[in-house]
Amino acid sequence: MTAKLDFIYIGTPKAGSTWLFEALRHHPDVQLFPGKASKFFETETPRPIAEYDQQLNRFEGSGKIGEISHDAYLYPHNAALLREHNPDLKILVCLREPGDFARSLILWLHAHTRDYGDCAQDMLKHPKIRSWMNYAAGLQPFFAEFPADQIKVLFFEDFKANPAKFYRDVCDHVGISHEWQPASLQEVVNPARAPRFDLLTQIVFKIGVVTRLLGFGGIVEAAKRWKLLEKLLYAPSKAVEIGQHEAARIERALARNSYDQLERTIGVDVPAAWREN
Template sequence: MRRSPDFIIIGAGKCGTTSLHRYINEHPDIYLCPIKETYFFIEEPIRRKQKSFGAISDPEDYYALFENAPEKSVIGEISTNYYAYPASAKIIHEALPNTKIIAILRNPADRAFSSYQMRVRGGHEKREFDSIIAEDNRHVVRGFYYRQLLPYFELFDREQIKILFFEDLCRDSVRFVQDLFEYLGVDANFVPNTEERRREGGLPKNKVLHKLLTQKNPIRTSVATILKPLIPLDTRRAMRQKMVKENIYKAKLSPESKQKLIALYRDDILKLQDLIQRDLSSWLR
């Protein structure tokens, strides 16, 4: 009998899904898809562009991912890109009408700034954050939660949808994850290791140094060549990672930028709190 996901965590990105993936994966009664971000339930033209990132198109390849799941386990998948494409709601519903849909959200202004910082660290964003705040900007657009979650609420029963919050995860990670375990129908008394800190954001103190340490360049190649016979690879990697970390500072979202973002998100936040019946007024302050 072909196995398929009992639940899918659809996103949103930069809201704690990496930590959540780790915690869920520890539960003995849950079998989590061995690939995070399969892109399977995304329209084919978009999915085709993600082929280099491991996008799966063949149904047989997708369902084969769950062949090793223990007989009585609860099966799950985490693909934050589903949330970003509204058409995915229909595709998932047609294939798995009874699956549970889970989303984890975060103050959208903070989420946008976190996304921006990640792109800066990766060398893909060079503009100042305040200059790119616009409704259609890639860092901003995924914070319009209402418009991106509405297709799921229109297709799935409300009992099949659970909305989680990053703020709750930070406040009490054990209680947060045990509540999720209860919703999934597995042992809610299981306590995963939540001591390991989630990936922290930040911006480079010295952008030139950060680029030298994180991107391929002649200087980095030359240094590696000199050190190769003297220092083991694992030690060199650890040294480089330490230098990268020490060159990162914890950036803060300016009050001016936050006010701009709140103005953009206000209507969406008000609609979202009506949709999910949760007070989100803290996001508007």
């Protein structure tokens, strides 16, 4: 019998996806892809779902199979693909206040790659970043394909305020016990940081990208937990100014006009603080 994906996190990045991966990867009732994501749902062109079934058949045991694929909502065809694979799939989404999301995303990208530009102004023009910022457009295909009660929309602000409740909400939606507590429950995971040496960090990032493409994402995730490598790559007190604060202000202003549409799409109100900023 072909294994089925039981749940998937589809977006966004910089909204707790790495924390979620760390929180669930040791759960006794969960089986996650060791590389965080299979990358099957992170491509412009849809692939045959049979290829994904082959990956799932590598899982053994009775735990719920899950995937943390924070780019999945960038590609509309994924909604139908996931519906085809498992109509009962549980979907997780976490959204971050757009200005804060833009600031964090820009800092993270600047630390690891120049593929999106050298400064915040250039990055904000990149098509992929524009897609990341357009929550309503990214989520609409999934709400069109799946019943709303199968999609749990969470907010990063709630995660920061109460990680334990956030974890319980995730477990309840996925259908697993929240009595098991992860060691990383109160930890800050994968924050936006400045590199010690730009070129070194970019080279290591490129190596990680290639390693994932070769199917060894588990090695990358293990390396990210290596404290010595973290200290080598990142400077905890180094300040960087590439226009991220102005970018946050711009995105915050632009997003105010989209909240009504977003709320209609997801069926819940955005946090009041989003409209007050």
